[in-house]
Amino acid sequence: MQLGLIGxxxxxxxxRERIRRAGHDVIGYDxxxxxxxxxxxxxxxxxxxxxxxxxxxxxxxxxxxxxVDELKELLSAGDIVVDGGNSRWTDDEKHAAELAERGIxxxxxxxxxxxxxxxxxxxxMVGGSDEHVAKVKPxxxxxxxEGDFGYVHAGKVGAGHFSKMVHxxxxxxxxxxxxxxWELLEAADSVTDVREVFRSWQEGTVIRSWxxxxxxxxxxxxxHLDQLRGFAADSGEGRWTVEAAIDNAVPLPxxxxxxxxxxxxxxxxxxxxxxxxxxxxxxxxxxxxKK
Numbered sequence: 390m391q392l393g394l395i396g397x398x399x400x401x402x403x404x405r406e407r408i409r410r411a412g413h414d415v416i417g418y419d420x421x422x423x424x425x426x427x428x429x430x431x432x433x434x435x436x437x438x439x440x441x442x443x444x445x446x447x448x449x450x451x452x453x454x455x456x457v458d459e460l461k462e463l464l465s466a467g468d469i470v471v472d473g474g475n476s477r478w479t480d481d482e483k484h485a486a487e488l489a490e491r492g493i494x495x496x497x498x499x500x501x502x503x504x505x506x507x508x509x510x511x512x513x514m515v516g517g518s519d520e521h522v523a524k525v526k527p528x529x530x531x532x533x534x535e536g537d538f539g540y541v542h543a544g545k546v547g548a549g550h551f552s553k554m555v556h557x558x559x560x561x562x563x564x565x566x567x568x569x570x571w572e573l574l575e576a577a578d579s580v581t582d583v584r585e586v587f588r589s590w591q592e593g594t595v596i597r598s599w600x601x602x603x604x605x606x607x608x609x610x611x612x613h614l615d616q617l618r619g620f621a622a623d624s625g626e627g628r629w630t631v632e633a634a635i636d637n638a639v640p641l642p643x644x645x646x647x648x649x650x651x652x653x654x655x656x657x658x659x660x661x662x663x664x665x666x667x668x669x670x671x672x673x674x675x676x677x678x679k680k
Contacts, residue, residue: 499553
């Protein structure tokens, strides 16, 4: 089939290549002319035969909204827009309604796989009507990993990105658990080879995972992570997961704690701990450290 792909960055560029390897015709557009197949969105749409399928792979928020707005004016009834970025599921509902005014379909696709996806495939969590999803299915089949798993039509519009959001929330908590275990091992005098302890867990244990494999890779590159600063950003999906938990009255203590741990990593001198130190000094005369 033929596909228009907007956004040819680290993931989008590899996705274009993987879809092409599966025998499909992909016309890509990116603001960087060195990687783009066409010079504009208008030219992209003109080169596609109707009914068109256009996959948007740009940053969530304003960039996605402006792209959807432009496509709404360029596409025709019967065409379909797929949002494969990390959009909030509530934005999906808004975009679907806006495009439906012109008879344009909408599918949201949560995509996981990162820089490894070109060779290993991408896990896909998809939301939308059966009719619209079926039209894009050949592309999903090209992107997914080989075998029976790695793709799900999770439900109606928004379900794909909601599922990907929960996936990322779980990822936050898993990474935090590995990080806490690593720090404790590093602090223990009796453990003299933390890296090999992590490596020993890669087979036969209940905590083995791809994330554990990546942790071992990182420790192979920098055994005690001395070259890194203890700072971790968040893409926003961890926050959305916690907000959704509050909206649905679902307790998420591990995921929530892992998100707050990232916030703490950005404080070189914790304001909260200043108050804790002051209170301990006031009620117990405990020593405080002056700047």
